[in-house]
Amino acid sequence: MEELDPQQQLRLAEQLYASLQVEQEMGPWETVLTPEDVRAYAAAIDDENPWYLRDSVQGPMVCHPAMTAPFGIWLFQEWRSNILGDPVPPLVGVHAAAHHHYINPVPVGKRLIVHGKVVDKYIRRQRYYVVVEFWTVDEDGRDIVHSTDTFLLTPVRIPEKAD
Amino acid sequence: MVESAREPEVGSELNPVTKIAKNTARGKGIHDDTTARTLGFKGAPVPGVTSLAYVMEMLLNFFGENWTNGGDIDLAFTRPLHEGQRVTARAIVRDKKVEDDGLRLFLEIWAENEEGTKVAEGTASGLLPPTAAS
Numbered sequence: 001m002e003e004l005d006p007q008q009q010l011r012l013a014e015q016l017y018a019s020l021q022v023e024q025e026m027g028p029w030e031t032v033l034t035p036e037d038v039r040a041y042a043a044a045i046d047d048e049n050p051w052y053l054r055d056s057v058q059g060p061m062v063c064h065p066a067m068t069a070p071f072g073i074w075l076f077q078e079w080r081s082n083i084l085g086d087p088v089p090p091l092v093g094v095h096a097a098a099h100h101h102y103i104n105p106v107p108v109g110k111r112l113i114v115h116g117k118v119v120d121k122y123i124r125r126q127r128y129y130v131v132v133e134f135w136t137v138d139e140d141g142r143d144i145v146h147s148t149d150t151f152l153l154t155p156v157r158i159p160e161k162a163d
Numbered sequence: 164m165v166e167s168a169r170e171p172e173v174g175s176e177l178n179p180v181t182k183i184a185k186n187t188a189r190g191k192g193i194h195d196d197t198t199a200r201t202l203g204f205k206g207a208p209v210p211g212v213t214s215l216a217y218v219m220e221m222l223l224n225f226f227g228e229n230w231t232n233g234g235d236i237d238l239a240f241t242r243p244l245h246e247g248q249r250v251t252a253r254a255i256v257r258d259k260k261v262e263d264d265g266l267r268l269f270l271e272i273w274a275e276n277e278e279g280t281k282v283a284e285g286t287a288s289g290l291l292p293p294t295a296a297s
Contacts, residue, residue, distance in 0.1 A: 047220050064219075065219060066216035092192045096211075097237075105228070
């Protein structure tokens with residue numbers, strides 16, 4: 001594996017930041033959450049609520065709503081790779097903040113379609129940030145969740161300019 | 164499962180949820196220990212979405228299935244959380260508002276490590292289940 005070079009990371013982040021345009025759209029990106037995915041996720045986060053394990057007399061098995069939280073990250077990473085051309089090693093970013101507004105239960109076994117749009121980009125504390133809105137609908141066109149994620153493009157700081 | 168047997172008072176705390184943090188994306192990007200150290204971290208941080216899942220479990224315990232009908236969470240990942248650390252999700256009721264679909268509670272939320280340092284903080288709101296709001 002190629003050694004990670006912080007200066008190279010910063011150059012990639014600069015390139016991506018310069019390419020980003022507010023209002024730029026990304027996606028669609030699609031996925032299906034299977035019963036196996038739901039059970040594996042519940043095990044990974046140590047949530048033993050029976051809702052996520054099987055159908056019950058209370059109703060059918062449901063997805064943990066937080067399963068949709070990485071959707072924006074995955075779509076953003078795919079879109080980022082298209083811009084940067086899959087550099088090796090890849091640009092390593094950090095998820096800085098997340099906002100999710102749930103509208104309907106996350107269905108098991110249905111196609112989920114995610115669209116995104118850049119809504120802001122800024123430099124704060126010598127670091128590059130981008131803010132992206134995402135919205136997820138199911139295959140029937142039902143709104144599931146609206147999200148806004150803030151990404152730090154790299155934790156490497158931009159050097160201060162000498163006076 | 165749902166703890167909200169009655170309407171909580173402003174200033175009251177929801178039942179916290181405590182977990183031993185897991186790095187659910189171990190080896191990927193910043194969640195790889197060597198990569199994280201090269202970029203200035205003390206070690207691989209647990210994904211923010213995992214901290215969010217711990218906080219959301221607390222909210223789901225309270226709001227039940229109502230959470231997916233207008234539940235709203237806004238969380239900033241303010242400090243790294245590392246695998247094996249004990250993390251507790253907490254919430255305090257800050258306000259209430261009657262809406263067409265029921266009573267909405269506004270919460271201050273956070274996740275703290277075993278030293279009491281906040282690793283994620285923000286706000287959430289959700290509609291009370293009808294039995295609790297009545």
